[in-house]
Amino acid sequence: MTRLSISGLRKSFGVVDVLKSVDIEVEDNGFLVLLGPSGCGKSTLLNVIAGLERATAGSIRIDDRDITDVEAKDRDIAMVFQSYALYPSMSVARNITFSMEVRGVPRAERRKAAETVAASLQIEHLLDRRPAQLSGGQRQRVAIGRALVRSPKIFLFDEPLSNLDTQLRLETRALIKRLHQRVGATSVYVTHDQSEAMTLATRIAVMAKGEVAQFGTPAEIYARPASVFVARFVGSPPMNFLAGTIVGEGAGRTLQLDGFADIAPVALEATGLPVSPGHAVTVGIRPDRIVIGEGASRDGLRLLATIDLVEETGTDVLVYLKVGGLELIARQPPEARLTPGTSVPILLPVKDLHLFDRETELRIGF
Amino acid sequence: MSQSSLRVEPAPHPRGGAGRFGRGRSGLGRHAPAWLAISPSLLAILIFVYGFALWTAYVSLSASRMVPDFALVGLRNYERMWGQDRWLVAAGNLVTFTALYVVVTLAVGLLIAILLDQKVRGETPLRTIFLYPAAVSLIVTGIAWKWLLNPGTGVEAFMRSAGWEGFAFDWIIRSETVIYAIVVAAVWQQAGFVSVLFLAALRGVDGEMVKAARLDGAGPIRTYWSVIIPAIRPAFISAGVLLVAFALKTFDLVVAMTAQGPGYASALPSTFVYDMAFQRNQLGMAAAGAISILVFAAIIVLPYVVWEFRKSDAR
Amino acid sequence: MPADLNPSEMVAARRPATRAMLYVVLGILGLFFLAPLAVMVLTSLRPIEEIRSAGIIGIPQTLTLDAWRAAWSQACIAAVCEGLQPYFRNSLVIAIPATLLSTLLGAINGYALTKFRFPGADAIMVLIILGCFLPLQAVLIPAAQTLSALGLANSIYGLILIYTVYGLPFTTLFFRNYYVGVPSEIVRAAHMDGAGFWRIFFQIMVPISWPIAMVSVVFQFTGIWNEFLFGVSFTTGASQTVTVALNNLVNTTFGVKQYNLDMAASLIAALPVLIVYLFVGRFFVRGLTAGSIKG
Numbered sequence: 020m021t022r023l024s025i026s027g028l029r030k031s032f033g034v035v036d037v038l039k040s041v042d043i044e045v046e047d048n049g050f051l052v053l054l055g056p057s058g059c060g061k062s063t064l065l066n067v068i069a070g071l072e073r074a075t076a077g078s079i080r081i082d083d084r085d086i087t088d089v090e091a092k093d094r095d096i097a098m099v100f101q102s103y104a105l106y107p108s109m110s111v112a113r114n115i116t117f118s119m120e121v122r123g124v125p126r127a128e129r130r131k132a133a134e135t136v137a138a139s140l141q142i143e144h145l146l147d148r149r150p151a152q153l154s155g156g157q158r159q160r161v162a163i164g165r166a167l168v169r170s171p172k173i174f175l176f177d178e179p180l181s182n183l184d185t186q187l188r189l190e191t192r193a194l195i196k197r198l199h200q201r202v203g204a205t206s207v208y209v210t211h212d213q214s215e216a217m218t219l220a221t222r223i224a225v226m227a228k229g230e231v232a233q234f235g236t237p238a239e240i241y242a243r244p245a246s247v248f249v250a251r252f253v254g255s256p257p258m259n260f261l262a263g264t265i266v267g268e269g270a271g272r273t274l275q276l277d278g279f280a281d282i283a284p285v286a287l288e289a290t291g292l293p294v295s296p297g298h299a300v301t302v303g304i305r306p307d308r309i310v311i312g313e314g315a316s317r318d319g320l321r322l323l324a325t326i327d328l329v330e331e332t333g334t335d336v337l338v339y340l341k342v343g344g345l346e347l348i349a350r351q352p353p354e355a356r357l358t359p360g361t362s363v364p365i366l367l368p369v370k371d372l373h374l375f376d377r378e379t380e381l382r383i384g385f
Numbered sequence: 386m387s388q389s390s391l392r393v394e395p396a397p398h399p400r401g402g403a404g405r406f407g408r409g410r411s412g413l414g415r416h417a418p419a420w421l422a423i424s425p426s427l428l429a430i431l432i433f434v435y436g437f438a439l440w441t442a443y444v445s446l447s448a449s450r451m452v453p454d455f456a457l458v459g460l461r462n463y464e465r466m467w468g469q470d471r472w473l474v475a476a477g478n479l480v481t482f483t484a485l486y487v488v489v490t491l492a493v494g495l496l497i498a499i500l501l502d503q504k505v506r507g508e509t510p511l512r513t514i515f516l517y518p519a520a521v522s523l524i525v526t527g528i529a530w531k532w533l534l535n536p537g538t539g540v541e542a543f544m545r546s547a548g549w550e551g552f553a554f555d556w557i558i559r560s561e562t563v564i565y566a567i568v569v570a571a572v573w574q575q576a577g578f579v580s581v582l583f584l585a586a587l588r589g590v591d592g593e594m595v596k597a598a599r600l601d602g603a604g605p606i607r608t609y610w611s612v613i614i615p616a617i618r619p620a621f622i623s624a625g626v627l628l629v630a631f632a633l634k635t636f637d638l639v640v641a642m643t644a645q646g647p648g649y650a651s652a653l654p655s656t657f658v659y660d661m662a663f664q665r666n667q668l669g670m671a672a673a674g675a676i677s678i679l680v681f682a683a684i685i686v687l688p689y690v691v692w693e694f695r696k697s698d699a700r
Numbered sequence: 701m702p703a704d705l706n707p708s709e710m711v712a713a714r715r716p717a718t719r720a721m722l723y724v725v726l727g728i729l730g731l732f733f734l735a736p737l738a739v740m741v742l743t744s745l746r747p748i749e750e751i752r753s754a755g756i757i758g759i760p761q762t763l764t765l766d767a768w769r770a771a772w773s774q775a776c777i778a779a780v781c782e783g784l785q786p787y788f789r790n791s792l793v794i795a796i797p798a799t800l801l802s803t804l805l806g807a808i809n810g811y812a813l814t815k816f817r818f819p820g821a822d823a824i825m826v827l828i829i830l831g832c833f834l835p836l837q838a839v840l841i842p843a844a845q846t847l848s849a850l851g852l853a854n855s856i857y858g859l860i861l862i863y864t865v866y867g868l869p870f871t872t873l874f875f876r877n878y879y880v881g882v883p884s885e886i887v888r889a890a891h892m893d894g895a896g897f898w899r900i901f902f903q904i905m906v907p908i909s910w911p912i913a914m915v916s917v918v919f920q921f922t923g924i925w926n927e928f929l930f931g932v933s934f935t936t937g938a939s940q941t942v943t944v945a946l947n948n949l950v951n952t953t954f955g956v957k958q959y960n961l962d963m964a965a966s967l968i969a970a971l972p973v974l975i976v977y978l979f980v981g982r983f984f985v986r987g988l989t990a991g992s993i994k995g
Contacts, residue, residue, distance in 0.1 A: 071888050092894035104885035108907030118893035165889070177885075418897035419816035422808050426868050427824060433865045434831045437839035437846075444841055453845065493729075500726050503719075513978070514730050516985070517737070520977035522926030524947050525966045529736040532743075532756050532959060543757040577733065581985050630833045637928035641947055655929075658837040662844075663933060672841055679838040686833040694826065 028077035055226035097166035098175040105150035176208040247380040303373035309349035310366040319368040445672035462673040483632040494579030515577035527641025530570035560650035586620035744964035767960035787945035798863035799920040806871020831869030878912035915987040
């Protein structure tokens with residue numbers, strides 16, 4: 020049973036607020052990913068949780084124990100670092116068990132612990148090597164072993180995959196996921212890579228400028244991004260955005276795309292959105308939801324687009340479309356046959372549209 | 386070696402303030418071990434460097450002669466000093482010496498570095514030959530060059546005995562030229578060290594940039610002049626500042642080589658300070674000379690240190 | 701063209717005539733740098749009569765170690781005729797502890813100021829490093845007065861203190877530049893593993909510091925061994941350092957100049973630093989340039 024609760028957390032360096040009132044709750048065995056661009060405060064938040072930085076205000080609790088002012092070493096938290104942070108002069112075994120050495124655990128017991136942990140990571144044969152003799156992937160396994168050996172209440176990961184190449188990144192990501200399923204410890208993981216966040220997390224906190232922009236499950240965040248920022252940050256290629264305006268009243272409300280007066284507006288009566296006439300909105304649609312072709316009889320915005328560029332990725336095709344002065348990206352199945360330079364009709368289905376207030380950039384409605 | 390490269394390495398910039406143990410609620414207590422660890426050194430530096438410099442400044446304004454005298458006399462020591470021919474000669478020598486020494490050492494050092502950078506055979510023994518003088522003390526350097534440059538025993542005597550009767554190389558015994566003789570010895574001592582700094586910088590130059598220059602049609606000389614040498618400008622500035630700081634301190638070389646002679650024709654401010662402090666019991670004037678040297682040093686060094694720290698912060 | 705071509709290969713002179721010129725210029729420069737050492741060695745091995753008749757530059761007709769023997773244990777410095785030997789010992793007794801002490805303190809300072817960047821750490825670093833550029837004349841008078849007030853005037857301990865303190869700016873700078881390149885995450889990881897300030901220093905930082913410790917030791921040892929201003933100002937008689945004694949020997953010989961004795965004495969005084977340089981100079985240069993010069 021380990022629950023992590025962060026409430027009202029603030030961290031300032033001098034006059035700069037790096038974190039402004041963060042509230043996050045991680046359930047037992049949960050895997051929280053702090054996702055955001057660099058400088059959003061996610062690493063600072065991790066360091067505050069670790070006890071490497073002191074909070075300026077607010078509190079951190081593990082279960083019912085307030086650890087806000089507890090020293091890092093007494094929090095029962097282990098951390099895996101981006102640069103692995105192995106001790107260069109020590110063997111792998113000693114790296115893994117250094118925390119036990121500090122606590123005065125006898126040598127034989129340390130060796131046994133190192134062997135057990137190494138076996139679970141398939142690095143038994145490396146125990147007597149130095150970090151400099153290991154590959155990047157092996158180093159990261161040692162770093163994970165160093166955290167595992169302590170059986171901590173909470174695991175922290177600080178962008179642990181960003182120094183690995185693509186192949187190793189996938190392998191190590193799977194390793195972390197398997198370990199989490201087996202050990203089941205509560206984890207907090209920092210990354211700027213949305214695919215890592217989507218695959219690993221039970222909960223994601225998308226962070227922007229020192230605040231939590233959205234906190235939810237990966238599915239929620241993908242399906243109903245709380246703001247333009249979140250919508251743009253999660254999903255690859257990113258969501259397309261267009262400017263629109265609400266026209267009409269009550270059941271007769273429609274969405275009109277700005278600059279496309281000749282395009283038939285789409286009726287919004289079914290959506291029940293709290294919008295009023297004249298409301299300026301940002302319309303979002305994910306690339307895989309754009310329908311190229313007539314699109315049968317579905318409701319939506321129908322536009323005429325020119326195919327600018329076609330990129331085959333193997334699993335699917337990315338189509339760059341020009342609509343008036345706008346550029347849209349659509350993802351299509353690989354069998355789609357599209358010729359650059361030709362004009363095609365496209366459909367933006369109404370049920371796949373995301374509406375955001377243009378002023379506040381926040382999601383409108385449900 | 387008498388000195389070293391004093392570049393300040395950029396500190397990695399902590400992401401979002403990470404990378405340091407932050408200031409926090411528990412304030413000083415959290416940093417107590419670090420404070421405790423540096424406090425002996427910090428205290429020593431504050432007293433021995435800054436305290437002593439201020440003390441010297443005070444002495445320079447006081448009536449001290451043989452024994453300290455705390456009565457302040459304003460700038461009288463400075464006025465008296467600037468009225469002395471010995472100080473004027475020393476200050477003039479310092480300007481000549483510094484200019485020649487810095488320029489010639491940089492030029493010779495760069496030449497050696499470029500030559501060694503041509504994939505020469507025997508680079509390692511050659512480097513050893515160029516660098517060993519930097520390990521030798523200036524006293525030993527001075528003794529060696531004193532006899533080599535002395536017309537009666539050294540190069541001049543050798544050339545004449547070899548049959549070149551009219552050969553003359555007597556800089557060291559003539560008042561007008563003695564300072565050049567000292568420059569020769571000083572360049573000999575430091576050029577190899579400077580060449581090591583330059584060689585390292587040359588080897589750090591981006592190979593692709595050089596390739597681009599060659600593809601743009603630049604020949605080797607053009608490539609060095611327009612691409613490579615500008616690229617190692619930071620090494621020039623560092624080496625130049627070091628050499629200036631070193632020139633201001635030069636003392637032993639003159640003592641061993643010429644004992645300031647002939648007369649006091651090769652005196653430097655540093656020898657002036659020593660004489661006034663320990664030979665002539667003029668503490669006030671010695672301090673005035675010392676503070677003058679310190680001011681020269683600060684004028685050259687402070688902008689450099691600020692520049693280095695700016696640069697390391699900007700990365 | 702291979703992608704990793706070194707710039708020097710791109711501009712290296714290739715024509716035979718150019719390369720011949722290159723070696724000629726290097727040869728002349730090499731002679732200029734070697735000549736003083738060669739002359740010193742040869743002169744120190746010749747009898748004084750031969751030098752007087754033929755000048756100091758020349759090939760010895762007879763070889764003798766008399767001058768070396770005299771310089772080591774017989775030559776008179778002021779009224780004492782024991783050669784350089786006792787002063788050589790003084791220099792060792794001063795240089796070794798001052799070197800080790802300043803290196804250790806420099807390592808601690810570099811560690812504390814780069815890995816625990818508490819408020820004011822950068823300002824303290826600047827304060828310490830500025831000391832590298834201090835013209836020592838500016839502290840000569842107070843240092844002399846302080847040493848005599850402490851009863852350390854004309855003593856070996858006084859010089860150990862002085863050399864340790866004025867070495868700190870350099871050793872601190874060396875270690876700072878080195879430790880800046882050590883990821884702070886290592887220190888944070890150790891902190892989370894429960895290690896404190898000193899355990900992290902001794903168990904994690906010290907074992908990886910030998911390249912820069914080598915630089916610091918070589919720099920300090922040669923610097924202290926060769927130092928003259930403080931030595932001549934603060935010591936006389938039996939407590940002189942070898943560099944001071946050498947200067948006195950050379951400048952106070954009465955009667956005819958004993959060139960061979962001067963040269964042998966100079967070589968003896970230079971020997972320890974030359975040996976240090978020959979054996980570990982390579983590491984010194986590597987450590988220094990790796991940590992301090994980047995394009």
